[in-house]
Amino acid sequence: MLSTYFSATRLRAQFFKELLSVLRDPRSRMVVFVPPLMQLLVFAFAATLEVRNIELAVYNQDSGRWSYELIQRLNSAGFIARLQQVDSQQQLHTLLDRGDTMAALSIPVDFSRKLAAGENSPLQVLVDGRRSNSGQITVAYLSAIAADMDAEAKIEGTTTTPVIVRHWFNPNLTYRWYIVPGLTGILALFSSLLITSLSIARERELGTFDQLLVSPTSTMEIIISKSLPALAIGTALGLFMTGAGVFIFGIPFTGSVVLLLISLVLFILSVVGIGLVLSAVSMTQQQAILGAFAVGVPAVLVSGFATPIENMPLLLQWIAQCIPLTHFLVIVEGSFLKAMPARDIFANLWPLLIIAVVTLSLAVIFVRGRLQ
Amino acid sequence: MNRQSHSSTKPSVRSFDLQRLRALIIKESLQAIRDPSTLVIAFVLPVILLLLFAYAVSLDAKNIRIGVVMESSSPAAHDLASAFTATKFLDVSFAHDRREVAHRLISGSLRGYVVIPQDFPQRMRQQGAEPLVQIITDGSYPNTANYVENYTKGVVHSWGTSQNLVMPHQGTTLIPRYWFNPELESRRALIPGAIAIVMTIIGTMLTALVVAREWERGTMEAILSTPASVVEILAGKLLPYFVLAMLSTLGATALAIYAFGVPLRGSLSTLLLISAVFMVPALGQGLLISSLARNQFLAAQIALFTGFLPSFMLSGFLYEIDAMPAPVRLITLLVPARYYVDSLKTIFLAGDIWSIFLPNLFAMMGIGLLFFTLAKRATRKSLE
Numbered sequence: 001m002l003s004t005y006f007s008a009t010r011l012r013a014q015f016f017k018e019l020l021s022v023l024r025d026p027r028s029r030m031v032v033f034v035p036p037l038m039q040l041l042v043f044a045f046a047a048t049l050e051v052r053n054i055e056l057a058v059y060n061q062d063s064g065r066w067s068y069e070l071i072q073r074l075n076s077a078g079f080i081a082r083l084q085q086v087d088s089q090q091q092l093h094t095l096l097d098r099g100d101t102m103a104a105l106s107i108p109v110d111f112s113r114k115l116a117a118g119e120n121s122p123l124q125v126l127v128d129g130r131r132s133n134s135g136q137i138t139v140a141y142l143s144a145i146a147a148d149m150d151a152e153a154k155i156e157g158t159t160t161t162p163v164i165v166r167h168w169f170n171p172n173l174t175y176r177w178y179i180v181p182g183l184t185g186i187l188a189l190f191s192s193l194l195i196t197s198l199s200i201a202r203e204r205e206l207g208t209f210d211q212l213l214v215s216p217t218s219t220m221e222i223i224i225s226k227s228l229p230a231l232a233i234g235t236a237l238g239l240f241m242t243g244a245g246v247f248i249f250g251i252p253f254t255g256s257v258v259l260l261l262i263s264l265v266l267f268i269l270s271v272v273g274i275g276l277v278l279s280a281v282s283m284t285q286q287q288a289i290l291g292a293f294a295v296g297v298p299a300v301l302v303s304g305f306a307t308p309i310e311n312m313p314l315l316l317q318w319i320a321q322c323i324p325l326t327h328f329l330v331i332v333e334g335s336f337l338k339a340m341p342a343r344d345i346f347a348n349l350w351p352l353l354i355i356a357v358v359t360l361s362l363a364v365i366f367v368r369g370r371l372q
Numbered sequence: 373m374n375r376q377s378h379s380s381t382k383p384s385v386r387s388f389d390l391q392r393l394r395a396l397i398i399k400e401s402l403q404a405i406r407d408p409s410t411l412v413i414a415f416v417l418p419v420i421l422l423l424l425f426a427y428a429v430s431l432d433a434k435n436i437r438i439g440v441v442m443e444s445s446s447p448a449a450h451d452l453a454s455a456f457t458a459t460k461f462l463d464v465s466f467a468h469d470r471r472e473v474a475h476r477l478i479s480g481s482l483r484g485y486v487v488i489p490q491d492f493p494q495r496m497r498q499q500g501a502e503p504l505v506q507i508i509t510d511g512s513y514p515n516t517a518n519y520v521e522n523y524t525k526g527v528v529h530s531w532g533t534s535q536n537l538v539m540p541h542q543g544t545t546l547i548p549r550y551w552f553n554p555e556l557e558s559r560r561a562l563i564p565g566a567i568a569i570v571m572t573i574i575g576t577m578l579t580a581l582v583v584a585r586e587w588e589r590g591t592m593e594a595i596l597s598t599p600a601s602v603v604e605i606l607a608g609k610l611l612p613y614f615v616l617a618m619l620s621t622l623g624a625t626a627l628a629i630y631a632f633g634v635p636l637r638g639s640l641s642t643l644l645l646i647s648a649v650f651m652v653p654a655l656g657q658g659l660l661i662s663s664l665a666r667n668q669f670l671a672a673q674i675a676l677f678t679g680f681l682p683s684f685m686l687s688g689f690l691y692e693i694d695a696m697p698a699p700v701r702l703i704t705l706l707v708p709a710r711y712y713v714d715s716l717k718t719i720f721l722a723g724d725i726w727s728i729f730l731p732n733l734f735a736m737m738g739i740g741l742l743f744f745t746l747a748k749r750a751t752r753k754s755l756e
Contacts, residue, residue: 028670031677035674039677042685042700048691049691122544127551128551130722163524163528166509169511194669198672286668302428311435334478
């Protein structure tokens with residue numbers, strides 16, 4: 001009697017049917033694979049926390065040597081695209097209001113005199129708080145320029161740095177080395193979530209789900225055949241993007257490929273489970289897609305991709321532990337840059353395994369509920 | 373009804389009829405409201421997003437976990453170590469050997485560590501000829517690594533000053549003043565972005581799905597064959613979602629102001645005007661996607677990759693557009709959310725500054741017209 005519940009031939013036929021329903025249409029084929037890879041290319045260059053090509057306004061009231069020197073240095077600074085000199089404090093305010101400048105520097109009359117006398121020489125910088133993060137980085141850059149100039153003016157106390165700093169795994173803190181592995185997880189998550197969440201909902205909306213019900217297929221077969229295409233596509237996408245990270249972006253891959261592959265499969269499986277639950281509770285495709293968004297967007301925000309989890313309130317830290325992306329991000333970042341040993345991978349792999357088992361069991365319960 | 377035919381080629385029944393439009397709007401509105409998922413996206417998702425942006429996505433780092441390796445047990449070393457514990461930004465754990473902490477850096481349980489070397493008292497006497505301490509950060513999280521560097525350097529520096537090791541900074545001192553956001557709360561800069569994302573989901577994603585569903589089921593042809601004109605049909609479809617998006621914006625704005633203390637320094641009418649204009653390209657994009665895709669799966673995928681993700685990554689709310697390479701900056705010119713986020717930040721934090729709004733309004737209108745024109749061409753072609 002086992003064959004009525006489970007048949008390999010039937011399963012294979014179903015798997016091909018499901019895969020074809022996603023990939024048969026050439027437009028669907030393109031839409032499943034091309035945009036995620038293009039997004040990876042664009043976003044890898046777009047997502048940067050450096051500051052470049054900014055506009056800076058200067059109101060110089062000092063006619064001495066050091067204000068001239070400072071402006072020369074600002075002019076040759078790589079991160080400033082345009083330096084605008086104005087004749088009044090009022091003009092600085094206007095430029096800042098209009099958003100025409102990131103920061104406005106006001107050099108007082110006695111700037112050079114105080115600096116030459118070895119006194120404290122204050123410089124006021126007005127920063128556009130609408131761009132609070134870039135504003136802070138700009139101030140840090142400007143401080144570095146001022147410190148360089150102080151060194152030339154032989155001001156005491158500025159030349160000795162009492163510490164040395166080493167950045168492990170990513171010595172120049174290249175942001176792209178962080179963003180590309182992370183995007184791999186996020187784009188694979190959204191692709192597989194959308195594909196699975198639509199799978200049952202589409203059949204229900206088109207009325208073909210009833211046909212499936214009267215066929216001899218068992219619940220397990222339906223679930224397996226519905227999850228395999230997304231698993232195959234999601235894993236392929238993840239691998240493609242990992243390859244792009246190594247060969248296009250030149251990010252060092254120091255970890256184990258096999259362990260990453262295992263983690264990727266478990267990660268996609270747990271996402272597939274969530275997608276199937278969404279699909280089973282949705283009456284229409286619209287509900288399934290919007291449900292995928294209502295789950296996917298907050299999941300990305302809490303996963304620690306944008307900001308570290310330890311910054312979040314305790315409740316959110318617990319929720320973060322239930323999100324598959326959280327654990328996959330640690331594994332994928334560690335596999336690229338940190339040569340993460342198997343022990344640390346497993347520490348994040350077993351939560352993934354538990355999440356996958358829970359979400360897939362829920363999927364079985366919900367789909368079975370739909371079948372009756 | 374007095375129906376005047378405006379062109380000789382079209383039959384008179386095709387012309388614009390307000391009563392018919394009203395009937396269509398009522399039909400579409402009922403259809404929209406009956407699906408609970410529409411209301412969830414319009415009114416529940418904004419609340420979740422705003423909550424997360426207020427509490428989860430804080431760019432102001434605190435409680436960063438660092439290790440302090442005490443290779444020296446001199447009183448001075450203990451004094452410096454207690455200076456680290458005193459900072460509220462750092463969450464310090466101690467070790468005596470750097471091998472203990474190096475592993476924790478790999479597993480991610482520490483973001484960096486400070487080594488106080490064995491000969492710390494000698495180095496102190498040399499007055500900075502040798503570095504006092506060594507700071508190691510986890511560079512695989514560059515943003516956090518920067519915070520670790522700055523906070524630990526700050527602690528060492530102020531401790532050194534108090535011990536008369538480091539001369540207090542003489543020379544040029546930058547005194548930054550952050551306009552519009554003096555407390556530098558990142559949530560104030562992020563919440564406008566959250567509103568833009570919700571508006572993109574309602575305007576582009578939902579519209580693309582709703583219209584694509586009609587094509588998928590073949591009911592679009594049925595509606596097109598009725599006396600209603602294409603303009604009436606599309607206006608009937610789009611207006612309910614326009615109203616829904618505006619209500620959602622109002623709700624999100626009220627929440628931002630009253631629950632999260634974000635100031636609204638501009639006027640509410642300007643906010644509504646700009647949001648209304650943003651809906652033109654958002655709805656146009658949704659319509660264009662649906663008439664190209666014709667089925668909900670394709671429409672959802674295209675809306676995700678051309679609407680939602682760009683408004684997240686390329687709108688300038690998380691990442692500075694100026695810092696992107698030139699080709700990517702060119703792409704952002706076509707992302708309507710970019711102009712919307714820019715305007716929203718100014719309305720909330722600065723005030724009504726029309727020299728910023730006007731170019732943004734024109735850009736959004738222009739992109740909207742482009743999308744609607746393309747959508748119209750795509751729709752016409754399909755009917756032939």
